[in-house]
Amino acid sequence: MAExxxxxxxxxxxxxxxxxxxxxxxKLVGHVGNEAVLLARQGAEAFAVGxxxxxxxxxxxxxxxxxxxxxxxxxxxxxxxxxxxxxxAPAFSSLDTWTVEQRDGKLFVGEKRARPSGKPRAExxxxxxxxxxxxxxxxxAAAEMLRRQKYGGEIVMLSNDDAPPxxxxxLSKDYLAGSAPEEWVPLCPDSxxxxxxxxxxxxxxxxxxxxxxxxxxxxxxxxxxxxxxxLATGAEPVRPTIPGANPSNVLVLRTLADSRAIIExxxxxxxxxxxxxxxxxxxxxxxxxxxxxxxxxxxxxxRPMERVLGPEFGEFVRALHExxxxxFHLQTTASAIDGKEVRLSDGSVIEAxxxxxxxxxRPRSGLAESxxxxxxxxxxxxxxxxxxxxxxxxxxxxxxxxxxxSGDSIRVEHWVVxxxxxQIAALxxxxxxxxxxxxxxxxxxxxxxxxxYVGHAEQWDEIAVEGSIAGKDCLxxxxxxxxxxxxxxxxxxxxxxxxxxxLERDAPP
Ligand SMILES: Cc1cc2nc3c(=O)[nH]c(=O)nc-3n(C[C@H](O)[C@H](O)[C@H](O)COP(=O)(O)OP(=O)(O)OC[C@H]3O[C@@H](n4cnc5c(N)ncnc54)[C@H](O)[C@@H]3O)c2cc1C
Ligand code: FES
Numbered sequence: 001m002a003e004x005x006x007x008x009x010x011x012x013x014x015x016x017x018x019x020x021x022x023x024x025x026x027k028l029v030g031h032v033g034n035e036a037v038l039l040a041r042q043g044a045e046a047f048a049v050g051x052x053x054x055x056x057x058x059x060x061x062x063x064x065x066x067x068x069x070x071x072x073x074x075x076x077x078x079x080x081x082x083x084x085x086x087x088x089a090p091a092f093s094s095l096d097t098w099t100v101e102q103r104d105g106k107l108f109v110g111e112k113r114a115r116p117s118g119k120p121r122a123e124x125x126x127x128x129x130x131x132x133x134x135x136x137x138x139x140x141a142a143a144e145m146l147r148r149q150k151y152g153g154e155i156v157m158l159s160n161d162d163a164p165p166x167x168x169x170x171l172s173k174d175y176l177a178g179s180a181p182e183e184w185v186p187l188c189p190d191s192x193x194x195x196x197x198x199x200x201x202x203x204x205x206x207x208x209x210x211x212x213x214x215x216x217x218x219x220x221x222x223x224x225x226x227x228x229x230x231l232a233t234g235a236e237p238v239r240p241t242i243p244g245a246n247p248s249n250v251l252v253l254r255t256l257a258d259s260r261a262i263i264e265x266x267x268x269x270x271x272x273x274x275x276x277x278x279x280x281x282x283x284x285x286x287x288x289x290x291x292x293x294x295x296x297x298x299x300x301x302x303r304p305m306e307r308v309l310g311p312e313f314g315e316f317v318r319a320l321h322e323x324x325x326x327x328f329h330l331q332t333t334a335s336a337i338d339g340k341e342v343r344l345s346d347g348s349v350i351e352a353x354x355x356x357x358x359x360x361x362r363p364r365s366g367l368a369e370s371x372x373x374x375x376x377x378x379x380x381x382x383x384x385x386x387x388x389x390x391x392x393x394x395x396x397x398x399x400x401x402x403x404x405x406s407g408d409s410i411r412v413e414h415w416v417v418x419x420x421x422x423q424i425a426a427l428x429x430x431x432x433x434x435x436x437x438x439x440x441x442x443x444x445x446x447x448x449x450x451x452x453y454v455g456h457a458e459q460w461d462e463i464a465v466e467g468s469i470a471g472k473d474c475l476x477x478x479x480x481x482x483x484x485x486x487x488x489x490x491x492x493x494x495x496x497x498x499x500x501x502x503l504e505r506d507a508p509p
Contacts, residue, residue: 009036013048016106022046027070029061032109037098039109040065040081046102047081048109050095054086060095064497073493074450075416076441076500083116088438089141089419092188120152127227127391128153130429131216133206133367134232135159137168137415138396140187141422142230142429147196149430155198156224158216160205163256164190169415171259172280173445176287178263185256206233209371211389228391228429231368231379232422235361235397235413240275244337250355253280265354266291273297273342273352275334277304279444281358282317285326286446288354296350297321298329298342309451309488310460313476316469317446324447361413363398376400378411383435385425393429395421404437405503406456406485414442439503452493454500455486467492475499 010030011017017039022028027040029051036051038060049070051060058074069087071078077091084095099110130146132139135157143155159165165187174180193200205219215225237252239245251262262284266272272288274281277299285295301307303314304321318328332346342350365375373387374380378400385393385401396418400411417440424436444451449472457478467474475495478486484506487499 008034009051013037013039013107013109016104016108019102019105019107022107025065027061027063027065029059030109032098032112035096035112037109038070039100039107040070041107042068042081046100046107048098048100049079049081049084050097053077053079053091054093054095055091062493064494064501066497066501071497071500073497075443076452076454076497089423090416092141092144118150121150122152125431126151126153127429129226130155130228130230131224131226132157132230132232133209133216134230134234134396135161135163135165135200135202136232136234136396137165137418138232138234138422138425139230140165141419142232142395142426143196143198143422144188145423145426146430147198149426151430153227155196156226157193157198157200158204158206158218158224159200159202161255161257162203164188164193164200164202166256168254169443171256172253172283172287176253176259176262176284177290178287179290206367209367209373209392211371211373211392214391229393230422230425230429231387231392231394231398232396232418233364233367233398234418235363237357237361238359240334240337240357240359242334242336245334249337250275250357252357253284254361262354262356266293269293269352269354271296271350271352272354272356273334273350274356274358275299275342276358276360277301277328277330278358278360279305281356282321282446283444284356284358285321286324288356289324289326293354294327295325296327296329296342296352298332298334298344298350300331300333302331304328304330309453310463310476310478312463312465312469313451313488319470320446320449361397363411365398368394368398376409380409383437384428384433385421385436386428391429393425395425401436403440403456404435405439405506406458408456408458410440410456410458412440412442412456414440416441437504439500441500449490451488451490452496453486453488454496455484455503457486460485466495 008031013030022041038051053072058072062073064071078088084097097113101108166185207219208217215223271294274297306314332344335345336343368379369375379394379398397413403410427434441454460478462479464477475489475492477484489496
């Protein structure tokens with residue numbers, strides 16, 4: 001659906017819409033005054049909420065109404081239709097809500113409702129101070145949820161980054177391509193932290209956790225006591241260890257500073273070599289092509305992304321990037337860097353004035369390990385995201401949790417998962433007993449093609465494709481023993497949302 005661009009969209013909902021136009025689960029977009037409003041029906045009830053997602057302005061009319069909520073078609077944020085609350089990341093801000101009245105076989109949208117406000121909670125069972133180690137997706141979402149829950153105690157957020165929490169996915173996409181200004185990169189205005197009494201301390205490295213004394217030690221020696229602790233230290237990019245490679249000639253991408261450094265180098269670069277055909281490697285390739293830089297991608301696999309998405313998607317991704325001018329050097333690796341020359345193991349040489357590694361990441365689980373917490377290719381947590389030490393939680397790229405859908409213990413590196421885990425950990429740090437039971441979701445953008453993926457399939461014995469991958473209109477189900485574990489799609493947003501709902505309903509309780 002086209003954006004409203006300031007013009008009223010659809011019918012004037014204050015004048016009434018025939019009830020028969022909205023079937024159960026149906027929705028339509030219209031306006032009240034100058035505001036675009038989504039009118040949605042579930043069972044006998046009708047709801048009116050803002051028509052656009054508060055994440056990236058996705059059109060909710062193209063989403064899915066389910067269990068009293070509407071899910072966004074683009075990155076699966078979920079809003080409560082009754083209250084407008086953004087109950088699942090990646091959106092955080094609520095939608096506005098309006099009253100709806102039913103009379104004479106029509107639905108009339110009335111007044112906009114006031115946003116609820118409330119006093120801080122003061123139960124004696126609540127912790128006095130919650131410390132969050134990290135300043136990324138999981139950490140931000142946890143802090144935001146704690147305040148949304150009216151937690152009135154202290155929140156201390158310790159991050160060794162020099163930037164406040166940023167929209168990390170943007171760093172390899174529009175921001176790197178030059179089509180999103182830097183103002184769009186922070187997750188929220190700087191004032192959010194002071195307005196919400198979140199003590200965000202940047203450039204602050206946590207060097208140790210004393211589980212018994214319930215305090216963390218900062219690199220400068222200061223100790224910070226906690227009643228509950230969330231470890232959300234994320235992951236760090238793997239750097240190549242080949243001869244001649246060093247941090248000044250091979251750049252990596254994790255932080256805003258990394259993205260700025262690539263942009264700075266790209267200004268004078270004519271040819272770039274990207275080492276690794278990971279999601280991030282390929283997004284970097286696409287963004288550098290948008291800057292008219294010749295791009296060579298070097299990777300050991302036969303087809304990019306084949307390990308995650310299977311051979312047919314791999315072929316598609318390769319062809320898509322080739323159509324945009326990317327040159328692949330597959331089934332080979334970089335063996336040495338010599339000045340501007342990248343030497344490959346097949347004997348060939350690429351001359352490049354910009355080299356970026358997209359070789360994957362390693363979870364930053366060192367703090368947990370030295371604190372004596374259980375670490376097994378990630379920090380091991382239970383379904384409530386609590387580590388083996390009561391009151392100490394872990395979320396995001398570092399956490400390995402029991403996934404109810406696949407039945408496996410898994411760790412994933414997805415933005416939305418990290419945020420939702422931060423939200424669940426926040427509820428549990430306040431004494432809740434919420435299991436992390438969402439189906440993992442990620443998206444990846446290549447030029448104008450978004451690939452959405454729900455579920456988790458490390459191995460499968462069948463990929464059932466509906467539609468056409470090459471035709472950029474498809475839904476691929478990754479199955480094991482006849483059971484769907486994950487679904488990848490291109491331009492099948494509602495089906496992707498339906499797959500998410502089915503995966504969640506299919507999970508054992
Ligand atoms: C460029 C890029 C693009 C991406 N695009 C997508 C995408 O399109 N879709 C998707 O699903 N996922 C994407 N991802 C992955 C996604 O960003 C991660 O899964 C997510 O950020 C993980 O969140 P996190 O909170 O676990 O870690 P992070 O967001 O990495 O945050 C970790 C934080 O911990 C801090 N920290 C670490 N150690 C310490 C310490 N000892 N003391 C103090 N602070 C510490 C770091 O400074 C950082 O602030 C992308 C990642 C990158 C880098
Ligand atoms: S635009 Fe709605 S979740 Fe991203």
